[in-house]
Amino acid sequence: MTRKIIGPFNRVEGDLEVEVEISEGKVTKAWVNSPLYRGFEQIMQGKEPLDALVYTPRICGICSVAQSLACAKALANAQGIKAAENGQLASNIILACENLADHLSHFYLFFMPDFARDEYQYKPWYEEVALRFRAQIGTATNTMLKARAEFIHITGILAGKWPHTLSIQPGGTTTTVSSAEKATLLSILMGFRQFLETELFAAQLEAVSELNSEDELKAWAQEHRQSDFAQFLHIADDLQLSTLGAISAHFMSFGAYRFEDEFLFPQGIWENNRGLSQLNTQLIQEDISHSWMLAQNETAHPFQGTTQPDPEQSKGYSWCKAPRYDDQVMEVGALARQTMAQHSLILDLVNTQQSNVMNRIVARMLELARIVPEMENWCKQIKPNEPFSHQEPMPKEAEGYGLVEAARGSLGHWLRIENGRLKNYQIIAPTTWNFSPRDKNDRAGALEQALLNTAVGEGGNNSVAIQHIVRSFDPCMVCTVH
Amino acid sequence: MFNVLWLQSGGCGGCSISLLNAESPDVMTRFKSAGVNLLWHPSLSEASADEFVQLLETILSGEIHLDALCLEGSVMRGPNGTGRFHMLAGTGKSMMSWLQALSEKADYTLAMGSCAAFGGVTAAGNNPTDACGLQYEGKQAGGLLGEEWRSPANFPVINVAGCPTHPDWVTNVLMQLALGDFHLQDLDELNRPRAYTDHLVHHGCARNEYYEYKASAETLGDIGCMMEHKGCLGTQARADCNIRPWNGSGSCLTGGYPCINCTAPEFEQPKLSFTETPKIAGIPVGLPSDMPKAWFVALASLSKAATPKRLKENATATHIISPPGKHKERS
Numbered sequence: 001m002t003r004k005i006i007g008p009f010n011r012v013e014g015d016l017e018v019e020v021e022i023s024e025g026k027v028t029k030a031w032v033n034s035p036l037y038r039g040f041e042q043i044m045q046g047k048e049p050l051d052a053l054v055y056t057p058r059i060c061g062i063c064s065v066a067q068s069l070a071c072a073k074a075l076a077n078a079q080g081i082k083a084a085e086n087g088q089l090a091s092n093i094i095l096a097c098e099n100l101a102d103h104l105s106h107f108y109l110f111f112m113p114d115f116a117r118d119e120y121q122y123k124p125w126y127e128e129v130a131l132r133f134r135a136q137i138g139t140a141t142n143t144m145l146k147a148r149a150e151f152i153h154i155t156g157i158l159a160g161k162w163p164h165t166l167s168i169q170p171g172g173t174t175t176t177v178s179s180a181e182k183a184t185l186l187s188i189l190m191g192f193r194q195f196l197e198t199e200l201f202a203a204q205l206e207a208v209s210e211l212n213s214e215d216e217l218k219a220w221a222q223e224h225r226q227s228d229f230a231q232f233l234h235i236a237d238d239l240q241l242s243t244l245g246a247i248s249a250h251f252m253s254f255g256a257y258r259f260e261d262e263f264l265f266p267q268g269i270w271e272n273n274r275g276l277s278q279l280n281t282q283l284i285q286e287d288i289s290h291s292w293m294l295a296q297n298e299t300a301h302p303f304q305g306t307t308q309p310d311p312e313q314s315k316g317y318s319w320c321k322a323p324r325y326d327d328q329v330m331e332v333g334a335l336a337r338q339t340m341a342q343h344s345l346i347l348d349l350v351n352t353q354q355s356n357v358m359n360r361i362v363a364r365m366l367e368l369a370r371i372v373p374e375m376e377n378w379c380k381q382i383k384p385n386e387p388f389s390h391q392e393p394m395p396k397e398a399e400g401y402g403l404v405e406a407a408r409g410s411l412g413h414w415l416r417i418e419n420g421r422l423k424n425y426q427i428i429a430p431t432t433w434n435f436s437p438r439d440k441n442d443r444a445g446a447l448e449q450a451l452l453n454t455a456v457g458e459g460g461n462n463s464v465a466i467q468h469i470v471r472s473f474d475p476c477m478v479c480t481v482h
Numbered sequence: 483m484f485n486v487l488w489l490q491s492g493g494c495g496g497c498s499i500s501l502l503n504a505e506s507p508d509v510m511t512r513f514k515s516a517g518v519n520l521l522w523h524p525s526l527s528e529a530s531a532d533e534f535v536q537l538l539e540t541i542l543s544g545e546i547h548l549d550a551l552c553l554e555g556s557v558m559r560g561p562n563g564t565g566r567f568h569m570l571a572g573t574g575k576s577m578m579s580w581l582q583a584l585s586e587k588a589d590y591t592l593a594m595g596s597c598a599a600f601g602g603v604t605a606a607g608n609n610p611t612d613a614c615g616l617q618y619e620g621k622q623a624g625g626l627l628g629e630e631w632r633s634p635a636n637f638p639v640i641n642v643a644g645c646p647t648h649p650d651w652v653t654n655v656l657m658q659l660a661l662g663d664f665h666l667q668d669l670d671e672l673n674r675p676r677a678y679t680d681h682l683v684h685h686g687c688a689r690n691e692y693y694e695y696k697a698s699a700e701t702l703g704d705i706g707c708m709m710e711h712k713g714c715l716g717t718q719a720r721a722d723c724n725i726r727p728w729n730g731s732g733s734c735l736t737g738g739y740p741c742i743n744c745t746a747p748e749f750e751q752p753k754l755s756f757t758e759t760p761k762i763a764g765i766p767v768g769l770p771s772d773m774p775k776a777w778f779v780a781l782a783s784l785s786k787a788a789t790p791k792r793l794k795e796n797a798t799a800t801h802i803i804s805p806p807g808k809h810k811e812r813s
Binding site for chain 1: 498502504505520568572574604611645727729734756757
């Protein structure tokens with residue numbers, strides 16, 4: 001039995017360290033450490049409530065709009081208002097742009113390059129994959145970066161810039177959209193659709209969205225071999241990625257792309273054997289028993305939560321707190337969202353194989369196919385001559401929370417205003433859920449569970465299998481601890 | 483080849499993500515054109531864990547020559563000077579100590595973004611992590627390396643400030659260095675590249691006509707000038723954001739919100755709030771940096787008196803309601 005520390009993991013956002021215990025060639029225990037603490041929750045104490053809209057996007061450069069929107073929603077909740085309809089549509093388009101750009105970056109820049117490693121040089125698919133996906137020099141890099149940058153022109157129009165916009169406000173957006181700009185937005189979306197339909201899928205987005213089962217997915221992959229997604233499915237089949245990083249499904253979603261009272265993808269909880277149930281945010285607690293944190297209570301709902309770093313905590317091994325839902329570990333992300341949305345392909349995959357490396361990737365690719373057409377619809381629904389925002393005063397005393405689905409999953413902000421200033425601000429980010437340390441009942445977090453039983457082979461702690469599992473969650477470590 | 487090592491510490495990764503927005507051409511093509519070789523970048527490189535730690539060792543031993551060390555994010559000195567708020571994963575050492583060692587090996591050290599340059603947002607509020615910049619702590623020279631520190635190529639830390647940085651600012655300076663085309667006189671008084679800090683955010687701002695006549699926005703989203711009421715610092719902020727578009731066509735100002743002067747030290751701690759202009763006796767504090775106050779007040783009251791009706795009406799609207807020129811009513 002050996003214990004090894006692995007890190008840093010690049011091609012994840014932020015710094016990550018994983019400690020593993022290896023016995024007879026398999027991982028028997030894992031501890032996930034988020035080694036960076038910045039203290040946003042402390043920084044925001046005493047600030048003007050609306051200034052949180054400047055600070056919170058800067059929690060994260062890759063999910064900055066999700067942070068903006070969670071903050072704006074929490075402030076709107078405190079004010080008792082809702083955003084103007086045009087503002088809701090524009091915010092959803094900006095958020096979808098970020099989320100899809102992140103899915104794209106994850107696939108092409110962060111995840112696929114591991115299959116172009118020398119370890120796989122004897123695989124029949126290696127040469128083609130290395131040519132396409134090798135880090136920095138793969139032919140996909142330039143093509144993808146160009147498509148990504150042009151797609152993000154959406155934020156140049158709707159948000160001023162990305163990352164770190166201030167255009168998303170509690171009452172809506174500071175930008176308006178003229179009918180001429182609607183035309184520009186639609187043309188950008190068409191450009192991105194064409195990239196996806198030629199390079200990633202080599203098929204119409206609608207045809208990908210309509211895949212109903214694993215069998216249909218396999219048949220589709222055979223017919224679209226030249227596409228990057230099919231290339232992945234081929235590798236996944238060969239390396240049995242559906243058995244890698246597998247955990248029993250305990251999924252949560254806060255609900256994605258809300259317009260008025262409707263979500264595009266609903267909120268909820270999905271548990272293996274129990275199916276779907278309603279989300280009750282009162283059941284969310286953060287546990288600090290294994291964090292370098294000091295607090296009066298070991299667990300607290302985020303409205304009561306505090307953040308006081310203390311590196312001397314003897315059981316602590318991460319700056320990350322351990323969020324739990326009704327005492328359960330939850331996995332969040334595209335796979336959770338698409339399960340909650342009852343997409344038949346995803347339900348088929350999850351019912352037979354639960355959560356694993358392959359399913360996490362398939363769900364992200366499915367979202368690329370499903371959301372671009374929705375963005376086209378939202379653009380068309382914008383009414384240029386109607387308001388994009390309304391202004392309401394900020395109360396001196398209030399409490400509010402805001403929930404969104406970032407690319408990586410459920411993100412929540414909980415704030416309290418006293419004497420017109422922020423008294424408390426608590427954030428639970430997607431990777432806080434996925435990469436949490438153990439809790440007071442010694443239950444390991446989602447990644448800690450997913451790493452168990454991984455066969456590491458001769459590579460030991462350098463096993464590329466560990467890299468695949470870690471990256472399959474598309475972790476964002478800067479959000480995790482904030 | 484011009485070897486670049488890019489590390490991240492107390493920041494959000496947004497300057498790297500912004501770098502990936504480079505276009506026409508993309509970041510990799512740009513670097514290729516000037517022989518910039520990314521030895522390692524957190525978002526782009528294959529090497530992970532042990533392979534990466536070995537790379538750092540070979541740089542320290544001198545086996546691999548490092549031309550430029552880039553840091554993104556603040557230096558985390560806390561708690562109590564230990565640097566424990568950021569231990570570089572897999573090494574058991576603080577990032578602060580790695581930075582001290584590596585900066586002695588690189589011909590040039592660059593702070594990518596305002597966090598690495600001055601402390602930035604990570605140092606806001608009560609600065610719980612004792613975050614600072616590589617050679618500045620807010621406006622004060624010093625930071626991690628000290629005011630007198632110079633790199634082996636006899637350069638201070640090059641502060642590519644911004645929150646985030648524009649991809650062009652980053653690629654330009656690295657390429658200029660690689661081409662031997664970047665000199666001390668290319669730095670401003672805070673060691674930022676003059677290529678973008680010789681400009682003001684005010685330059686090229688689409689709201690300039692409103693500024694000329696002091697036709698001011700009253701709420702965020704109004705199209706008037708945001709200097710008088712909404713905290714806009716564009717007339718003082720050193721950057722070319724309205725000359726060089728962001729993400730195709732944007733800037734903070736086109737996005738409908740004020741410039742928060744994110745290329746400046748201590749921007750993260752506004753006097754009042756980011757979106758409210760502090761005033762004394764109704765006159766904004768922090769007028770254009772090199773304009774005599776009396777002149778500003780005199781000109782402002784004159785121009786206010788001369789404001790065309792069109793601008794007055796549009797300034798507090800969210801889109802143009804009164805276009806220039808005579809327009810006949812159409813029924």
